[in-house]
Amino acid sequence: MSARLIDGKAAAARLLQEVAQDVAEVRARGIQPALAVILVGSDPASQVYVRNKLRRAAEVGIRSLSHELPADLEQIELLALIAALNANPEVHGILVQLPLPPQIDEAAVLQALRPDKDVDGFHRENVGALALGQPGLVPCTPAGCLRLLQDQLGDLSGRHAVVVGRSNIVGKPMAALLLQAHCTVTLVHSRSRDAAALCRQADILVAAAGQPGLVTVDWVKPGAVVIDVGINRVEHAAGARLVGDVAPEVAAVAGALTPVPGGVGPMTIALLLHNTLSAAQRQHPHAVAT
Ligand code: NAP
Numbered sequence: 001m002s003a004r005l006i007d008g009k010a011a012a013a014r015l016l017q018e019v020a021q022d023v024a025e026v027r028a029r030g031i032q033p034a035l036a037v038i039l040v041g042s043d044p045a046s047q048v049y050v051r052n053k054l055r056r057a058a059e060v061g062i063r064s065l066s067h068e069l070p071a072d073l074e075q076i077e078l079l080a081l082i083a084a085l086n087a088n089p090e091v092h093g094i095l096v097q098l099p100l101p102p103q104i105d106e107a108a109v110l111q112a113l114r115p116d117k118d119v120d121g122f123h124r125e126n127v128g129a130l131a132l133g134q135p136g137l138v139p140c141t142p143a144g145c146l147r148l149l150q151d152q153l154g155d156l157s158g159r160h161a162v163v164v165g166r167s168n169i170v171g172k173p174m175a176a177l178l179l180q181a182h183c184t185v186t187l188v189h190s191r192s193r194d195a196a197a198l199c200r201q202a203d204i205l206v207a208a209a210g211q212p213g214l215v216t217v218d219w220v221k222p223g224a225v226v227i228d229v230g231i232n233r234v235e236h237a238a239g240a241r242l243v244g245d246v247a248p249e250v251a252a253v254a255g256a257l258t259p260v261p262g263g264v265g266p267m268t269i270a271l272l273l274h275n276t277l278s279a280a281q282r283q284h285p286h287a288v289a290t
Contacts, residue, residue: 003226003254006148012266015147019273020060026280027061029287033280034063035093035119035273036085040078040104041071045233046097053095056269062276065091075104079112086114092283093119093276098169116282119275122168130176137275142174144267145206145227146181152225152256153204157182162199164188164215164245165208170229174206195219205254207245215246223255229264 023033035057039050050066057064067081078100085091094117100106110118115125121139129136149156161183165171175185183204188195190209199205199219207215208229220226230245244260251257258264281288 003251003257004152005251006152006225006227006256006258006263008144008148008258008263008266011148011151012144012270015267015270015274016056016060019270019277022277022281023061025289026277026284026287029284031280031284031287032063032090033061033093033277034065034091035095035276036065036067036091037095037097038067038069038078038081039097040069040073041101043099046099050097053269053272057273057276060273062273071101073101073104075108078104078109082109082112086112086117089283091117092280093117095119095272117279119272119279121173121275127168127173130173130180133180137279138177138271139169139173140271140275141170141208141229141264141268142177143275144271145174145229145264146177147271148227148258148264148267149204149225150181156204158184159203160184160186160201161204161206162186162188162202163206163208164195164199165206165210165229167208170208174208178204178206209245211245212243213245213247215250217247217249217253220250220253222253224253226250226254226257227264228258228260231260231265 037050054064085094094113096109110122113123115123118126118137121137126136161178163171163174166187166189175187178185186198188198196219200221202224204225206227210230212232212234228244228246232243233240234243242261
């Protein structure tokens with residue numbers, strides 16, 4: 001048996017096409033959706049992520065404002081920039097690229113964002129809305145994973161989903177979304193006893209641990225749909241390579257599997273632009289077609 005490869009690039013392209021159409025509609029009603037992206041320091045991976053986000057934004061007609069700031073920036077200066085962007089009616093979404101340098105308190109910065117401009121969905125108001133099942137901005141990576149799962153399986157109701165990882169960015173919001181989709185949800189983390197046995201029960205397995213090759217064949221029930229969120233840079237004799245949290249051999253037992261790269265990554269960017277559009281629509285309800 002060989003797993004179907006889930007094409008995240010194609011799914012992201014479809015979503016971006018929908019976003020582009022809706023952006024055009026909002027623009028025709030006089031609103032130009034705009035995303036401010038803040039990058040502090042010069043981490044090469046973050047620079048690549050930001051560049052990709054800006055490029056995709058332009059492709060769907062979203063204006064972007066890029067703020068590239070030095071690594072020794074004071075927290076107070078970053079908070080002042082966020083306050084200005086919060087108050088700017090021409091900016092609908094604000095993204096602070098993580099990680100931030102050590103002198104800056106990440107939590108304080110994320111809580112300073114206006115919740116309706118928090119397109120990453122990390123502000124406690126959006127986290128609370130997700131937990132309560134109320135409208136809000138949902139973190140992009142888990143929202144992208146959910147769409148890939150629904151594309152594969154349709155209704156997720158009653159399926160047993162196991163999420164490996166309990167971070168605020170991926171694991172916890174992923175579990176909340178799967179619960180909302182009526183899955184039975186198990187969260188596995190570094191203190192879980194017998195993670196392999198827990199994962200083997202999964203109809204849906206989402207790996208978000210940041211551990212290359214953690215999920216091996218004996219962790220996967222034959223036919224399970226496996227979403228590999230991990231992005232791990234591994235050095236080889238031939239140079240660096242990006243690998244996921246799922247070992248390649250899992251393709252022999254899974255029913256479907258996302259590749260790394262080309263699986264979850266492209267969906268994350270598409271959902272960011274989707275969130276920016278919906279932030280603009282919520283801030284300007286008159287610009288939404290009825
Ligand atoms: P994180 O904050 O480091 O969290 C990792 C989680 O995995 C923690 O909850 C940790 O448990 C758990 N874990 C670590 N080792 C484990 C093990 N051996 N067994 C079971 N659980 C284990 O990472 P993150 O920000 O959630 O990111 C996870 C991965 O996804 C990373 O590779 C990251 O690069 C990638 N990522 C990809 C995208 C994308 O767009 N594709 C977006 C975001 C993140 P404890 O809580 O007990 O420590």
